[in-house]
Amino acid sequence: MSQTHEHDHEAHAPIQSASQISEFEVLEMAVRELAIEKGLFSAEDHRRFSEWAESIGPSGGSKLVARAWVDPAFKERLLADGTEACKEVGIDWLDPTGTGTPSDYTYFYVLENTPQVHNVIVCTLCSCYPRPVLGMSPDWYRTPHYRRRLVRWPREVLAEFGLHLGPDVEVRVHDSNQKSRFMVMPMRPEGTEGWTEEQLAAIVTRDTMIGVALPKADWTATSSPSAG
């Protein structure tokens, strides 16, 4: 892709020399230290929440999908009550505070793809994302660009991700604008008969659970081009 536009340059991780301290880093530390001094939260709180934030990732969601693919009863439970079913793969939406995270809440719904319906997720108003099951959101998901375009030009955006769907497939965009958090359950691809849950989870990439990609039987989570 062309890299000649100004905003492109800004979007990459800045190259920081030892003499160039980021003012953002300074600001964050200042707020954190003051907050701790004032008792607004403790250093231990920050450490515990950081630990949780480092622990989350798309493997949680992959496990849910893989299990749903092999276990129809689990799939039913997952679709009926996403928040509760997550506990079966070790994800508790009440973590790490005991009452859930301030930005992710505790209302989790899994959207099942079928031959007739393809689901895809966005938050036009900010960047709401199911962090407990997918980890931190991709940079592009948070951009005004994705937020503007997915709701109105979904097939164009999907095509830019390499996903083309025919006129008989309903593209259903979910604008998660309130407290619900969503994840897509993609369809199990052909060629995966007899696979173990682990093998299946490996092809359920983050992008397939946002809805901008489909899982492929011949790619693994580490070599899928959908991360591009």
Add this chain to the structure above:
Amino acid sequence: MSSPQNFDEIEYRVGNLAPVLRKPLDSPYEISNQLFAALRQVLHDVGGQPDLPQPYLEKVEEQWEMNTYVTCECLGWRGAWNSEERRRAENDLGATLYFGLPYYARWATVAAKVLINKGLITPDELSAKIDQVRARLEKSA
């Protein structure tokens, strides 16, 4: 005329060209109801607004970004604010800062601002702490 291979370079510049007759708003004497309505639009409500295709970039969270996220969530966890207050504060920054700042810089900015607004820290405490932290980081760099 540009050759076809240069289309990538020019497409964004062309998209961003504005007619030279546009006047910046600088405390106008009066404005129309339509312009007032447009200015009143809640800033984060961008769904369906026109935009050009852009590359979908991946970016690994830098440490200060993770720290910002965690600081903001801890403030929510222990009751200093809730996430909707944070989101409204981001909108209240206005278009230049909302769209001009990187994502987590917005979070860090509003965390500071809302703490002042709620009387939990004072502006001079913030300024002093920023100067202190900057000096400390520069010394150890």
Add this chain to the structure above:
Amino acid sequence: MNRRFQIGDRVTVKNATTMFHTRTQAFTRGKSGVIVEHRPDWVIPEDEAWGRDTPERGGRDEPFYVVRFKQKDLWPNYTGFDVDTLETEVAQRWLEPAKEDQQEGTP
């Protein structure tokens, strides 16, 4: 609060003036869709955003709904296909029974 709308009801999103903050998107205003799910009663974001995030602090709980729209009803000259839809969540106060004259051309 009573559930005013049932699954299957056709509703229209009100075009009420918004000052300062809302989570009811501009692109849904005046548009009609169908209720497909009930969501829990939540404190409305218009209260939460100002610190009124619990009933004790004046935060108003309200039923929320998932509304499904046909994309061709939402956007002029929608470039996708007729089957395409969009779902989003709306507080009860923002909904009214669908106006019959906004249903032209939709099943």
